[in-house]
Amino acid sequence: MDIRRRGILKAGGGTGVLALATAAGLLRPGAAFAQQWNKAAFETKSVADTLKALGGSGSTESAQIQITAPDIAENGAVVPLTIESGIARTQTIAILIEKNPNTLSANFEIPEGTDPFVTTRVKMAETSNIYAVVRADGKYFHAVKEIKVTLGGCGG
Amino acid sequence: MADPMRIRANMAGDKVEVRVLMSHDMETGQRKDASGAVVPAHFIQNVTVTHAGKTVLSAQWGTSISKNPFMHFRFKGGKPGEKVTISWVDNKGERRTDEVVIGGG
Numbered sequence: 581m582d583i584r585r586r587g588i589l590k591a592g593g594g595t596g597v598l599a600l601a602t603a604a605g606l607l608r609p610g611a612a613f614a615q616q617w618n619k620a621a622f623e624t625k626s627v628a629d630t631l632k633a634l635g636g637s638g639s640t641e642s643a644q645i646q647i648t649a650p651d652i653a654e655n656g657a658v659v660p661l662t663i664e665s666g667i668a669r670t671q672t673i674a675i676l677i678e679k680n681p682n683t684l685s686a687n688f689e690i691p692e693g694t695d696p697f698v699t700t701r702v703k704m705a706e707t708s709n710i711y712a713v714v715r716a717d718g719k720y721f722h723a724v725k726e727i728k729v730t731l732g733g734c735g736g
Numbered sequence: 737m738a739d740p741m742r743i744r745a746n747m748a749g750d751k752v753e754v755r756v757l758m759s760h761d762m763e764t765g766q767r768k769d770a771s772g773a774v775v776p777a778h779f780i781q782n783v784t785v786t787h788a789g790k791t792v793l794s795a796q797w798g799t800s801i802s803k804n805p806f807m808h809f810r811f812k813g814g815k816p817g818e819k820v821t822i823s824w825v826d827n828k829g830e831r832r833t834d835e836v837v838i839g840g841g
Contacts, residue, residue: 617781617827622798658802677800681766685800688809694792695751699808703764703800 622684627711630676630683636720639713642667645723647712656704656729663698667716670696674715679708705732743836745820752814752838754785754793756807756822764799780805780824787811787820816840 621633631639644666653659663673673696675685685702696714707728714721739759746753758780765777777799785793792811814820818838825831 694811701802
């Protein structure tokens, strides 16, 4: 793992020029962010409120959504999660952590041509249910998995 | 200026497999420092991945994405030698854009 990381670190060195151009205002990366940050959704404190803030009124549990994650996370600061949806026309995948101070962790937009699959790492304050909420063809579906946390990753 | 992202993009069959590791503290705004003062929230809010002028993934993140965020996904339509560009912007308006050339499988 470490050796690979070094390699990528070196490979990344050449991108500094682009960063300078960005800093100088030659490029406007802001233009690439067509969507805004959904502040209301990220401030919600329950699964039902988050769903509402994301635009859903209800959600159906679906066996076609797979959450791959450890059953027990020793370190709540870094919990790896993979979410894969087998539902046709999956448009977004959201990660909700029920017992975190703020429920919504991430919302991924999946355009056509991109697999309805994403892996990331999240922080968990305590043992909690994780909800993967998928919007497909305008409808909402979810799967749930409990992850036990030995050491919380939010406070400190 | 944040450190460069570490990006890998390689062909896996007819799809491009992208792995990215960003360098960011992802402060939750709930942690306290040694003197008891709350460390203000500082976290990436938007991530956009583009290929050939088309967005292949975009994400909105909250404070509960882990420090030095990692992301892995796949998209169709890329070829070796083409570029994948990833940008993020955080809640303080700091931003970073990096790109990588797609490698063979």
